[in-house]
Amino acid sequence: MAAYTIVIEDTGESYRCxxxxxxxxxxxxxxxxxxxxxxxxxxxxxxxxxxxxxxxTKRVMSREHVSAEEEAAxxxxxxxxxxxxxxxxxxxxxxxxxxxxxxxxxxxxSVLST
Amino acid sequence: xxxxxxxxxxxxxxxxxxxxxxxxxxxxxMGLVPMGRxxxxxxxxxxxxxxxxxxxxxxxxxxxxxxxxxxKVLDNATLNHLEKKLVAHGVRTERIPAGDLLETGERVRFNxxxxxxxxxxxxxxxxxxxxxxxxxxxxxxxxxxxAPTRMDHCLIYGPDIDANRELFEKxxxxxxxxxVKLEDGTxxxxxxxxxxxxxxDIAMVRHNEPDKMHHVSFRLDTWEQVxxxxxxxxxxxxxxxxxxxRHGITQGTTIYFFDPSGNRLETxxxxxxxxxxxxxxxxxxxxxxxxxxxxARKLNDTFLTVVT
Numbered sequence: 001m002a003a004y005t006i007v008i009e010d011t012g013e014s015y016r017c018x019x020x021x022x023x024x025x026x027x028x029x030x031x032x033x034x035x036x037x038x039x040x041x042x043x044x045x046x047x048x049x050x051x052x053x054x055x056x057t058k059r060v061m062s063r064e065h066v067s068a069e070e071e072a073a074x075x076x077x078x079x080x081x082x083x084x085x086x087x088x089x090x091x092x093x094x095x096x097x098x099x100x101x102x103x104x105x106x107x108x109x110s111v112l113s114t
Numbered sequence: 115x116x117x118x119x120x121x122x123x124x125x126x127x128x129x130x131x132x133x134x135x136x137x138x139x140x141x142x143x144m145g146l147v148p149m150g151r152x153x154x155x156x157x158x159x160x161x162x163x164x165x166x167x168x169x170x171x172x173x174x175x176x177x178x179x180x181x182x183x184x185x186k187v188l189d190n191a192t193l194n195h196l197e198k199k200l201v202a203h204g205v206r207t208e209r210i211p212a213g214d215l216l217e218t219g220e221r222v223r224f225n226x227x228x229x230x231x232x233x234x235x236x237x238x239x240x241x242x243x244x245x246x247x248x249x250x251x252x253x254x255x256x257x258x259x260x261a262p263t264r265m266d267h268c269l270i271y272g273p274d275i276d277a278n279r280e281l282f283e284k285x286x287x288x289x290x291x292x293x294v295k296l297e298d299g300t301x302x303x304x305x306x307x308x309x310x311x312x313x314x315d316i317a318m319v320r321h322n323e324p325d326k327m328h329h330v331s332f333r334l335d336t337w338e339q340v341x342x343x344x345x346x347x348x349x350x351x352x353x354x355x356x357x358x359x360r361h362g363i364t365q366g367t368t369i370y371f372f373d374p375s376g377n378r379l380e381t382x383x384x385x386x387x388x389x390x391x392x393x394x395x396x397x398x399x400x401x402x403x404x405x406x407x408x409x410a411r412k413l414n415d416t417f418l419t420v421v422t
Contacts, residue, residue, distance in 0.1 A: 038420040040353040042131060043178030043376020046420060060131045062376070062422075064177035 004083040008034040009052065009090045017083050023049070023056070024079040035078050035091055042080040049078045054087035117188070119196065119287050120309040123267055123316070124186035124238065125168060125215070126330045129175035129422075131375040133157060136172050139374050143350045144332070145259020146170060149241075152216050161262050161332070162253060166238040167217035169265035170330075178375040178422035180327035182231035183268050183316070184221065185286075185309065186238065193236045197222045199285045212237070226281065228272025229324030260343045262332030262381055267314050269328040271321035271421050275305060278318055282307050288315070291388045292363050294397040294405055303399065306363060313364035313385035319418070326421040329370060331380035340367050343381045347371055355416055362408040363397060377422050 002019045006026060013034045017026025024035055024047050038046035045065025051074040061071070061080045070076075075092060130136035137157050140146050146159035149168045158168040166186070173181060187193050200207050200222070210221040210233070219237030226232055245253055255261055272278070279302070282288035288307040291314055296303050306314040319328060334340055344358050347369070355378060357369035366385035372378055397405040403412035 036415070038416055039178075039355075039372040039376030039378065039422070041178075041372045041374055041376035043372070043422045044420045046416075062131065062177040064179075 004054075005086045006083065007086075007088045009088055010034065017087075019082060019084070021082065022079050023081050023083060023087065023089070024077075026083075027078075035089075038079075040079045042077050045077060047078045048075065048092045049089040050075045050092055051081070052088045052090060054083065054085045056081040056083050056085075056087060058082075117310060119187060119192055120234065121186045121188060122310060123169075123183065123265060124166065124235065125171060125184040125218075125233075126265060126268060127156070127171040127173055127181040127183075128330065128373070128377050129177060129179050129181060129375070130172050130373070130377075131174075131176070131178060133172060133174040135374050139350075139352075140170065140172065142258055143260065143346060143352060144379075145257065145261035150216060158216055160241075161264050163243045163263045164265070165240050165243050167241050168215075168238075171215065178377050179325075180230075180268070180270075180330070180377070180422075182223065182233050183270075183330075184233035184235055185315075187234050187236050190219075190236045193220070193222060193234055196234055196286065200224055203281060203285045205281065205285070217241075226270075226272070227274040227277035228270060228318065230270050230272060231325075255339070260332075260334075260339075260346050260381060262334055262343075264333050266331045266333040266382070267312070267316055268330045269317040269319065271319050271326035271328050272324045273320065273322060275302060275318040275320050279305050279307065282309075282316070289388070289390045290394040291392075292395040292397065294363070294402050295399060297399045299398075303402065308388055311387045311389055313366065313388055321418075321421070323421075327377065328421050329378040329380045331382055334381050334383045337367050337383055340369060340381060340383050344369055355420070356407060356414050359410065360408040362401075362405040363395075365408075375422075378420070 003016045006017050007014045011034045015030050015032045036046045038044035042061035059080045061077045149158040151157050157172040159170040160168050197207050205224045208223045212219045217239035221233045221235040223233045288309045291308050292306040293302050294304040304319040306317040308315045340358050353372040355370035360367045364385040366382045368382045370380055
């Protein structure tokens with residue numbers, strides 16, 4: 001069973017990911033952090049990363065969060081890629097949505113703002 | 115209590131990224147009954163105990179989420195009456211012809227202020243639950259999958275949930291069961307509404323993006339079956355979001371989990387009965403954690419952020 005080293009450039013965190021797990025699930029399985037975890041099924045978009053080095057296989061992911069151009073350029077949902085070499089990646093807009101909803105309604109501070 | 119208007123949630127059409135993978139998962143892991151496909155390629159399902167032809171429709175798409183959520187109403191006179199009330203409320207309605215959904219009559223579709231497509235319909239073929247209508251046996255829970263008793267409710271996310279509540283209360287005669295207030299003590303962060311005597315038939319959370327789905331929920335009969343569902347999920351490597359645990363709000367036991375396209379689903383049990391004369395329950399902003407997850411008493415990262 002092959003395993004590969006994944007490096008998250010933002011934090012310098014690295015972990016070993018077995019070939020049968022997605023890059024995201026490999027991180028979770030060892031209690032590591034750095035990539036936001038959402039649905040783990042390619043639908044919600046919160047675990048989006050840019051792969052800067054290495055190769056991977058991928059599965060279908062939501063076009064709402066990853067365009068065909070982005071996908072071709074290595075911007076992918078980390079829950080939908082499995083490593084076939086060591087990988088280096090950068091997290092894109094982690095939990096961007098986490099703060100957006102606080103703007104609604106205008107003038108009202110949110111539950112989570114403090 | 116006489117139910118003469120909107121009866122219950124009747125169907126949800128869910129977008130999936132890989133139809134065949136999803137059909138296998140909804141059949142083998144959820145334990146729903148496949149009910150055929152239509153000319154558009156949509157796949158239909160019901161729970162074993164539901165009597166109407168289907169409650170879940172899967173549509174292949176390039177993004178996850180929910181296309182529409184439908185409520186069954188008493189009869190066609192009620193459907194016509196409710197459409198008139200919607201129009202009088204300033205809502206634009208659309209008639210979807212009978213047969214567009216398999217074994218289903220004409221539907222009245224409209225958009226909520228939060229952007230979600232909602233449908234009302236009166237007719238869907240009664241295919242029965244396999245036990246018959248004379249001297250029925252008990253449907254012993256056996257066979258593959260979680261096998262919930264029914265598709266029960268949904269939780270939607272969008273901006274103007276106040277206008278949503280007004281529409282559901284004034285036009286469709288829903289009642290408010292529970293709510294969570296923001297720090298100002300006035301603005302609702304979330305509301306739970308029922309058209310029947312359930313703890314909720316639809317719920318909504320204030321969110322900056324319109325037309326988002328948080329989850330579609332399926333009912334189980336016992337807490338033991340909620341634990342059994344969790345075992346089936348883990349055995350099948352289903353992505354679990356949170357639980358098994360209990361909600362403070364509605365007091366139901368719960369698991370949040372994701373289908374193979376990242377659409378959140380829930381299996382739940384319990385909750386209390388709510389009648390229209392009962393006072394709604396309010397949760398304050400500082401106790402929202404216990405309201406959502408009663409044992410952890412805090413929100414997780416995904417509750418307010420991960421939607422499709």
